[in-house]
Amino acid sequence: xxxxxxxxxxxxxxxxxxxxxxxxxxxxxxxxxxxxxxxxxxxxxxxxxxxxxxxxxxxxxxxxxxxxxxxxxxxxxxxxxxxxxxxxxxxxxxxxxxxxxxxxxxxxxxxxxxxxxxxxxxxxxxxxxxxxxxxxxxxxxxxxxxxxxxxxxxxxxxxxxxxxxxxxxxxxxxxxxxxxxxxxxxxxxxxxxxxxxxxxxxxxxxxxxxxxxxxxxxxxxxxxxxxxxxxxxxxxxxxxxxxxxxxxxxxxxxxxxxxxxxxxxxxxxxxxxxxxxxxxxxxxxxxxxxxxxxxxxxxxxxxxxxxxxxxxxxxxxxxxxxxxxxxxxxxxxxxxxxxxxxxxxxxxxxxxxxxxxxxxxxxxxxxxxxxxxxxxxxxxxxxxxxxxxxxxxxxxxxxxxxxxxxxxxxxxxxxxxxxxxxxxxxxxxxxxxxxxxxxxxxxxxxxxxxxxxxxxxxxxxxxxxxxxxxxxxxxxxxxxxxxxxxxxxxxxxxxxxxxxxxxxxxxxxxxxxxxxxxxxxxxxxxxxxxxxxxxxxxxxxxxxxxxxxxxxxxxxxxxxxxxxxxxxxxxxxxxxxxxxxxxxxxxxxxxxxxxxxxxxxxxxxxxxxxxxxxxxxxxxxxxxxxxxxxxxxxxxxxxxxxxxxxxxxxxxxxxxxxxxxxxxxxxxxxxxxxxxxxxxxxxxxxxxxxxxxxxxxxxxxxxxxxxxxxxxxxxxxxxxxxxxxxxxxxxxxxxxxxx
Numbered sequence: 235x236x237x238x239x240x241x242x243x244x245x246x247x248x249x250x251x252x253x254x255x256x257x258x259x260x261x262x263x264x265x266x267x268x269x270x271x272x273x274x275x276x277x278x279x280x281x282x283x284x285x286x287x288x289x290x291x292x293x294x295x296x297x298x299x300x301x302x303x304x305x306x307x308x309x310x311x312x313x314x315x316x317x318x319x320x321x322x323x324x325x326x327x328x329x330x331x332x333x334x335x336x337x338x339x340x341x342x343x344x345x346x347x348x349x350x351x352x353x354x355x356x357x358x359x360x361x362x363x364x365x366x367x368x369x370x371x372x373x374x375x376x377x378x379x380x381x382x383x384x385x386x387x388x389x390x391x392x393x394x395x396x397x398x399x400x401x402x403x404x405x406x407x408x409x410x411x412x413x414x415x416x417x418x419x420x421x422x423x424x425x426x427x428x429x430x431x432x433x434x435x436x437x438x439x440x441x442x443x444x445x446x447x448x449x450x451x452x453x454x455x456x457x458x459x460x461x462x463x464x465x466x467x468x469x470x471x472x473x474x475x476x477x478x479x480x481x482x483x484x485x486x487x488x489x490x491x492x493x494x495x496x497x498x499x500x501x502x503x504x505x506x507x508x509x510x511x512x513x514x515x516x517x518x519x520x521x522x523x524x525x526x527x528x529x530x531x532x533x534x535x536x537x538x539x540x541x542x543x544x545x546x547x548x549x550x551x552x553x554x555x556x557x558x559x560x561x562x563x564x565x566x567x568x569x570x571x572x573x574x575x576x577x578x579x580x581x582x583x584x585x586x587x588x589x590x591x592x593x594x595x596x597x598x599x600x601x602x603x604x605x606x607x608x609x610x611x612x613x614x615x616x617x618x619x620x621x622x623x624x625x626x627x628x629x630x631x632x633x634x635x636x637x638x639x640x641x642x643x644x645x646x647x648x649x650x651x652x653x654x655x656x657x658x659x660x661x662x663x664x665x666x667x668x669x670x671x672x673x674x675x676x677x678x679x680x681x682x683x684x685x686x687x688x689x690x691x692x693x694x695x696x697x698x699x700x701x702x703x704x705x706x707x708x709x710x711x712x713x714x715x716x717x718x719x720x721x722x723x724x725x726x727x728x729x730x731x732x733x734x735x736x737x738x739x740x741x742x743x744x745x746x747x748x749x750x751x752x753x754x755x756x757x758x759x760x761x762x763x764x765x766x767x768x769x770x771x772x773x774x775x776x777x778x779x780x781x782x783x784x785x786x787x788x789x790x791x792x793x794x795x796x797x798x799x800x801x802x803x804x805x806x807x808x809x810x811x812x813x814x815x816x817x818x819x820x821x822x823x824x825x826x827x828x829x830x831x832x833x834x835x836x837x838x839x840x841x842x843x844x845x846x847x848x849x850x851x852x853x854x855x856x857x858x859x860x861x862x863x864x865x866x867x868x869x870x871x872x873x874x875x876x877x878x879x880x881x882x883x884x885x886x887x888x889x890x891x892x893x894x895x896x897x898x899x900x901x902x903x904x905x906x907x908x909x910x911x912x913x914x915x916x917x918x919x920x921x922x923x924x925x926x927x928x929x930x931x932x933x934x935x936x937x938x939x940x941x942x943x944x945x946x947x948x949x950x951x952x953x954x955x956x957x958x959x960x961x962x963x964x965x966x967x968x969x970x971x972x973x
């Protein structure tokens with residue numbers, strides 16, 4: 235294993251051991267809360283689309299809106315400063331504070347101020363800077379960085395915070411309970427806010443029409459920081475500007491539900507500074523507030539810092555729609571187990587963090603954690619502004635792949651079966667070209683399987699490509715599914731003169747070369763229901779290269795596959811897919827690769843195999859032609875659906891078919907098996923893969939599930955379950971297909 239892989243694996247193991255439990259408890263809770271909270275909305279998807287449209291419009295008209303906002307802020311008596319970058323913004327903020335002769339600046343939580351590192355700038359000028367958000371203050375006391383966009387100290391347990399406070403502040407009575415810790419922090423921060431000279435906040439949204447700043451927080455300290463001192467500096471990225479106050483509605487409805495599962499966030503403050511409220515003189519409590527001065531100073535610092543370039547970048551532009559809710563982090567299994575200290579960069583973490591870091595810091599920073607996104611797509615459904623986060627991560631991965639040129643690139647490009655430049659990491663190139671490896675493996679099986687599993691071969695694979703020696707390798711079959719189908723006669727079972735439907739069964743790489751039995755079972759099940767089946771020898775979908783960020787290669791595969799399948803579509807065949815990740819690709823990523831009409835034809839006529847079986851049964855196909863539980867045999871099934879099958883809303887079809895045939899189905903509510911295609915094979919991620927999968931293993935070893943037949947819909951899920959459990963797993967179509 236390379237030194238960089240060893241270091242990454244060691245860091246991940248350390249974070250899983252030291253922070254993993256605390257992060258998992260909170261993020262999983264947030265995610266469950268989101269599911270429950272959005273159910274209270276009459277039109278959740280409609281609100282998401284409305285929010286998306288507002289952000290699209292705002293980013294499209296951003297220069298115009300900034301000009302309007304400047305006029306509004308100045309008409310209100312404030313100042314707007316547009317900063318080019320972090321240094322420019324920090325200089326301006328420091329000069330404002332120096333003009334006020336500020337000794338202390340109090341801040342509310344602001345990711346943008348973290349991004350520009352304004353604290354260091356002000357502290358370097360001799361000022362005391364105090365974070366007033368409880369989580370941020372805890373981290374400031376501990377001298378640590380945030381690990382989550384919304385809950386920055388999510389990685390610290392109550393016990394760890396108690397130890398920190400007791401050691402740092404030495405209170406008269408040791409602090410133990412959450413209430414004691416919170417009250418202590420409240421007293422400390424209250425006193426610090428009272429003596430502040432300048433208050434600094436971020437801004438969740440800024441309305442161009444009125445200059446109103448919306449602050450969404452779980453505490454009231456942002457409001458205090460803005461109005462207790464007589465000078466308020468708001469720091470925000472230019473993307474926070476939206477057209478009108480009325481546009482706030484969908485965001486207020488969605489941000490708390492999406493981020494923490496709250497029906498509404500504790501504090502939603504709308505400030506249109508400078509506010510005409512009296513300043514508080516704590517040293518003069520006898521003077522009525524009505525007689526105090528209302529002379530306030532307000533500065534809005536809007537920061538570019540790469541955002542305008544992102545706006546002009548067709549692939550990164552969507553990142554600017556982000557409202558920093560953290561739903562992508564909370565819904566991500568890998569993030570749930572390691573948090574933002576592994577799955578994050580200089581400032582931003584989680585799924586959307588790659589886009590932000592690539593845009594404001596650069597590809598080198600994004601490269602440190604980009605591969606922790608496995609493209610499972612759960613975050614797409616979770617995002618309240620419908621950002622295609624996996625695609626952004628794939629684009630960044632592609633750019634990282636192309637970042638370095640090697641001396642022998644010309645030779646590598648000539649020898650490799652892909653469309654990528656020579657500098658692509660060897661590990662990525664191997665997994666991205668798995669179709670080639672599979673063809674070779676089948677051609678020389680079983681010898682190829684024996685050689686691959688020798689100690690020498692495993693050692694070489696681990697040292698050169700980073701294939702973990704603890705992970706069992708796939709066993710290639712000498713007879714592929716296409717070979718098997720070509721050598722047999724059709725066996726359509728139908729009482730009619732002609733078949734009820736015609737299907738082209740797509741032979742994905744694993745089904746064709748490794749999991750051949752599930753492909754045979756799919757053929758038998760469909761034919762038993764009166765369907766004419768063909769198994770065409772076609773190109774792979776491109777899922778493997780896409781997962782490695784090899785976009786040009788993936789697009790080439792997509793175009794070849796569509797060309798191969800077009801004749802069947804022209805003749806009225808339905809396309810049936812066994813591997814859900816390929817169907818998801820037809821539905822989503824092919825929008826990027828094919829002409830709109832071509833993609834629509836394929837997507838609308840492609841089905842997951844158990845979805846298709848369900849449809850046949852609903853349209854009067856004979857269920858008795860399929861196999862139910864044997865008399866006196868096991869009828870209990872423990873079922874795990876594939877993550878992309880869930881995001882497509884297809885898992886219920888498998889459950890319905892199995893139950894209709896007489897099986898008693900218990901479905902896992904674990905959203906990720908942890909394998910995620912090639913992810914679980916890689917040495918740097920093997921331990922994380924197993925750790926994520928452990929929850930699934932536990933669910934399938936309970937008293938209710940331990941004796942049930944284990945079935946799973948995805949290739950990765952089947953591989954992971956086979957490694958986690960002592961009993962075998964199989965695809966559900968293998969359970970229902972006649973012998």
